[in-house]
Amino acid sequence: DAGITQSPRYKITETGRQVTLMCHQTWSHSYMFWYRQDLGHGLRLIYYSAAADITDKGEVPDGYVVSRSKTENFPLTLESATRSQTSVYFCASSPSGGAGDTQYFGPGTRLTVL
Amino acid sequence: RKEVEQDPGPFNVPEGATVAFNCTYSNSASQSFFWYRQDCRKEPKLLMSVYSSGNEDGRFTAQLNRASQYISLLIRDSKLSDSATYLCVVSSGGGSQGNLIFGKGTKLSVKP
Numbered sequence: 284d285a286g287i288t289q290s291p292r293y294k295i296t297e298t299g300r301q302v303t304l305m306c307h308q309t310w311s312h313s314y315m316f317w318y319r320q321d322l323g324h325g326l327r328l329i330y331y332s333a334a335a336d337i338t339d340k341g342e343v344p345d346g347y348v349v350s351r352s353k354t355e356n357f358p359l360t361l362e363s364a365t366r367s368q369t370s371v372y373f374c375a376s377s378p379s380g381g382a383g384d385t386q387y388f389g390p391g392t393r394l395t396v397l
Numbered sequence: 398r399k400e401v402e403q404d405p406g407p408f409n410v411p412e413g414a415t416v417a418f419n420c421t422y423s424n425s426a427s428q429s430f431f432w433y434r435q436d437c438r439k440e441p442k443l444l445m446s447v448y449s450s451g452n453e454d455g456r457f458t459a460q461l462n463r464a465s466q467y468i469s470l471l472i473r474d475s476k477l478s479d480s481a482t483y484l485c486v487v488s489s490g491g492g493s494q495g496n497l498i499f500g501k502g503t504k505l506s507v508k509p
Contacts, residue, residue: 316496318499323501324501325484325499325500325501325502326441326484326499327499328496328497331496341496373440373441380496382428382429382488383428383429383446383488384429385431385443385446386443386497388440388441388442389440390439390440391439391440
């Protein structure tokens with residue numbers, strides 16, 4: 284019962300480098316989400332996807348790119364990492380994305396940009 | 398006004414105490430309401446959904462007042478294992494009801 288997994292769990296990179304965070308779910312959920320969590324801000328939505336090849340911006344999309352070629356995978360790429368992108372990143376999924384639908388979170392990736 | 402506001406906390410209570418958390422939200426179009434729990438350095442997990450009629454799950458009771466745009470969570474007979482951060486969560490409203498807005502959370506520490 285793998286559920287939803289994220290890799291890597293910890294990552295240290297340098298300013299300007301490209302970084303990709305992976306998210307994989309085994310439930311065949313339609314919707315997937317990427318959040319970042321920072322002290323003083325709580326969880327903020329970066330991007331979400333309603334299905335394969337359908338993605339949309341959330342609250343804080345600048346500096347991030349997503350793709351979803353397969354239902355089970357939803358990678359998040361930082362094209363040119365900045366220090367302000369140091370954060371904990373959570374991936375989540377939900378069956379239908381409808382009101383009342385529970386979102387299930389992965390364990391998170393702690394990213395440090397030096 | 399922030400979209401979802403919670404008690405600032407932290408709440409430090411003894412075992413067996415009753416503790417209440419409050420939350421207000423700004424978007425009257427929101428249809429779904431939840432409490433999530435987040436343990437230190439872990440992912441958020443659904444604690445319970447919140448319904449207009451109120452709902453109870455063991456020692457936990459959640460209430461919703463749509464007119465006042467107010468949500469509450471009551472924990473009775475606190476256990477050490479209840480120590481965590483509690484996140485008030487509201488659907489974003491409009492055409493993206495499945496998108497969630499998270500409060501910053503209220504930290505609870507239950508002491509022996």
